[in-house]
Amino acid sequence: MQTGIFCFRNDLRLHDNQALSAALDTCDKLHLVYAFEDRLWKGSAPNRISTHRARFLLESLQCLMKQINRLGGRLKIVHGNIDISIPQFMHKHGAEICFLSKESAWEENKTEEALSKVVPTTLVSSPTLIHPNDLPFALSELPETFTQFRKKVEKNWTVRPCLSPPKSLNSDGTTHANLPTLLDLGFTMNSLDPRSCFTFHGGSSSGKKRVKDWLWDKQCLSSYKLTRNGMTGPDFSSRFSAWLATGSLSPREIYEEIKKYEIQYGANESTYWLIFELLWRDFFHFLARVHGSKIFQSRGIHPEREKRLEPDDAEDRFDEWKNGRTNNPFVNANMNELRITGWMSNRGRQNVASYLINNLELDWRRGAQWFEEQLIDYDPCSNYGNWLYLSGFGSDPQPGRYFNLEKQAATYDPQGKYTNTWS
Numbered sequence: 001m002q003t004g005i006f007c008f009r010n011d012l013r014l015h016d017n018q019a020l021s022a023a024l025d026t027c028d029k030l031h032l033v034y035a036f037e038d039r040l041w042k043g044s045a046p047n048r049i050s051t052h053r054a055r056f057l058l059e060s061l062q063c064l065m066k067q068i069n070r071l072g073g074r075l076k077i078v079h080g081n082i083d084i085s086i087p088q089f090m091h092k093h094g095a096e097i098c099f100l101s102k103e104s105a106w107e108e109n110k111t112e113e114a115l116s117k118v119v120p121t122t123l124v125s126s127p128t129l130i131h132p133n134d135l136p137f138a139l140s141e142l143p144e145t146f147t148q149f150r151k152k153v154e155k156n157w158t159v160r161p162c163l164s165p166p167k168s169l170n171s172d173g174t175t176h177a178n179l180p181t182l183l184d185l186g187f188t189m190n191s192l193d194p195r196s197c198f199t200f201h202g203g204s205s206s207g208k209k210r211v212k213d214w215l216w217d218k219q220c221l222s223s224y225k226l227t228r229n230g231m232t233g234p235d236f237s238s239r240f241s242a243w244l245a246t247g248s249l250s251p252r253e254i255y256e257e258i259k260k261y262e263i264q265y266g267a268n269e270s271t272y273w274l275i276f277e278l279l280w281r282d283f284f285h286f287l288a289r290v291h292g293s294k295i296f297q298s299r300g301i302h303p304e305r306e307k308r309l310e311p312d313d314a315e316d317r318f319d320e321w322k323n324g325r326t327n328n329p330f331v332n333a334n335m336n337e338l339r340i341t342g343w344m345s346n347r348g349r350q351n352v353a354s355y356l357i358n359n360l361e362l363d364w365r366r367g368a369q370w371f372e373e374q375l376i377d378y379d380p381c382s383n384y385g386n387w388l389y390l391s392g393f394g395s396d397p398q399p400g401r402y403f404n405l406e407k408q409a410a411t412y413d414p415q416g417k418y419t420n421t422w423s
Contacts, residue, residue: 001028004097007086008034008075009108010379011101011126011247012060013204014067014165019124021163023099026122031093032068032169033076034061035085039107041185047373051187052342056202056376060246061179063203073169077177083114090119101126101247104285105380106292128282129251132289134158142290145395146283153279162252195421196341198234200242200376207243211257214238221261224270229347231418237345238274241377244281251278284385287395295384298363300393310362317360321352322370324422330409331355333422340422342376347412353390354403364391 004027006020014020023030040048049057065075078085086098102123103109115121125132132139136152143149182189192199200206214220220227220235230236243249255278262271291301299307311317319325324332324339334348344352349371356367368387372378388394390401413419 002097003027003029003031003093003095004099005031005033005086005090005093005095006099007082008032008064009082009101009247010103010245012064013248013250014064014071015204016162016250016253017101017165018126018163019099019101019122020166022122022124024166026099027097030169031076031089031095032073033078033086033089035082036077036079036180036185037081037085037111038079039081039111050342050374051182051190052374052376053378054182054185054187055190056200056242056342057246058179058182059202059206060204060248061202063205063248065177065179067204068169071166071169075177077179081111083111083118086115087118096120097122099124103127104288106288106296107380109292126250127247128285129159129255129278130157130282131160132286134160135286139286139290142286145397146280149283149286150276150279159252159255162250162256193340196337197232198239198343200239200343202242202246202248204243204248207240207249210239210243211249211254215257215261219265221258221271221274222265222268225273226270228273229345229412231345231347231412232421239343239377241379241382242343245377245379251281254278281379281382283395284381287385288381295381295388295394296365298365298393300388300391301395302393305393305399308361308363314362318356318362318366321356321360321362321367326355326360328355328359328405329419329423330405330413333419336422338371338374342374344375347408349386350390350401351403351405351408353387354401355405357391357400358402359405364388364393
């Protein structure tokens with residue numbers, strides 16, 4: 001008999017979980033584990049995670065734990081980076097092999113490498129819509145821009161079908177693990193701000209409910225391309241990104257729902273646009289795999305481009321930006337919504353990023369790190385990929401993207417409703 005463990009990370013679901021399926025197929029006895037890693041929960045400044053994202057993550061774990069319990073399994077909780085905590089757990093429980101979903105970002109990859117040097121480790125790729133082995137080119141030959149990537153992929157692409165959840169989980173142990181609370185983890189409890197029109201609840205059950213509500217019940221997908229640049233209301237955006245970030249939803253299940261929707265209600269530019277955005281997400285994941293630590297460096301994947309110097313009062317400018325105290329009310333409103341709720345629209349993200357880079361003349365990494373801490377839907381590949389793109393040091397062939405903030409506000413907030421709400 002082979003005893004193994006499966007360590008959940010950013011794949012907090014039982015359905016369509018390739019690594020979990022591989023572990024169940026391989027092991028006669030399987031321990032299910034989640035690690036509260038020090039690098040996330042006990043990191044030094046700047047902070048890595050806000051109360052908003054911590055709450056969403058704990059809710060996701062609570063949902064996962066209930067689903068595991070219903071199938072006869074138990075989720076074990078350990079503390080510490082996985083290259084240390086997992087080998088200790090394996091030694092204690094006599095486990096011989098560890099299964100993980102392979103991540104795309106550099107820091108997570110380094111942790112995987114460190115773990116694999118200590119214990120037998122099997123990594124199974126799963127975070128993208130298109131499996132890396134199904135790309136029409138070698139990953140090392142990833143096109144430099146998204147448009148080139150999309151055109152090559154769409155000529156001949158395959159999306160693997162979703163996997164069903166396991167029917168049973170006879171994992172070791174009879175006791176229920178106790179999840180730490182926000183207070184245990186050093187966070188203060190925060191209440192929903194009455195100005196917020198949407199409340200995120202973590203977990204695959206809530207994610208599936210959002211898909212049903214937004215896509216099927218309200219049929220928002222049919223007009224998504226027209227509404228996607230909105231800034232007020234609960235449904236101009238799918239908001240699926242929060243559940244994708246924790247792996248409570250998989251990109252493949254969203255893709256399959258879109259295809260079912262198209263059969264029933266018809267395909268149009270809007271239904272395609274959500275797939276288009278899943279492809280953007282894939283591109284940033286593959287970009288991270290190819291360029292590693294470069295996506296976190298000041299000149300990103302273009303070290304040949306001239307480095308921008310910050311002004312002497314950079315710290316003051318950044319403090320005003322993140323706290324919504326700049327000279328631009330539109331920027332301030334977006335930054336206030338982010339700080340208070342943990343979320344901001346896509347249109348808002350592009351505008352505040354442009355303002356930080358071009359108007360305040362600050363290093364783009366300041367903004368990326370603040371988004372990392374604050375965003376409920378933080379994903380290292382998409383977050384840093386987008387900031388690099390706007391800064392001119394990423395996948396954009398242009399040397400930078402500049403947004404006319406007055407024009408943007410007049411176009412997307414013409415009556416000032418959004419700005420006044422979050423001022």
